[in-house]
Amino acid sequence: MSEPTTIQAGAAVSMLGITAVQAGATPAEGSDDVYRMIMGNPAETGQGQPLPANLTPEEYANLKTFDEADFEVFSNQRWERFGESHAPDVRVHWPDGHHTDGLDQHIEDSKGLFVWAPDLKVVSHPLRVAKNNLVAVVGTFTGTFSEPMPDGNGGFIPPTGKSFAMNMLTVGVFNRQGTMNEEYVFWDQYSFSQQIGLA
Known part of the structure; x- marks a missing residue:
């Protein structure tokens, strides 16, 4: 086929x-x-959807690694474990179109999300598929804009106190070591801005 x-x-x-x-x-x-x-409603989807049937051992391992990365490592800010799922030279493509190179930069970018939303976490993976070294996972992340958000120019955007629940899509390209060489992250930035009170 x-x-x-x-x-x-x-x-x-x-x-x-x-x-x-x-x-x-x-x-x-x-x-x-x-x-x-x-x-479905991002705030109500469950974490426990089963993995797809008929996966190869590689595909199964890659999806399990991705689950662990989102639910345990990212959501609990266990940055010392990010190397379990991401290669040292990982390239990450963000929803706004820019990309970064390297595990250290990806960790710093990820930490930055928790500055203004300390309760941020991935709560579910309602859809997960894998083919060879590729995975595509729909995830749901939730949190609250409860702390000042850096504006990128040395200032801060005051918190609105608004909560958010967003679906995102992540496509990962895994290597033979079982970590991602490349990661593409997508979500609807306008809907996200609306939910946190900035649009």
Whole structure:
């Protein structure tokens, strides 16, 4: 069987939207409503969804490593364990389009999220797939904008006290050592900004 093309992958995503509309959603309800119909409420999805069936040992190990990285390492800020899931020269692509190189930089960027949302954590992986050395995981992260947020210019954005629950998609490229050489992280930045009171 041949690998799916970009067009086929796009068609699959489009079918999710069509399915949602057939189930009763309309475009006027807004993309967020359709998204929640497809994925469920991010604040209510459970952590315990089973791994897909028929995984190879490599695929199984990579998904288990990813689960551990999100639920145990990241959510509990156990930065000394980040090397268990990320290569020393990992390249991470962020939702705003920039990328960083190296494990140390990824740790510092991750720490920065907890400065303004100390209760940040990944609470579920409602969808997990793997193929050879690739994994794609939909995760849900929650938290509260309860502390001043650095604005990147030496100042701070005052906390709004608003809580958030967001779905994200992470695609990881694993190496033969069982760690990620590359990681792509996606979430809807506008919806996120709305939830924390900045849009």
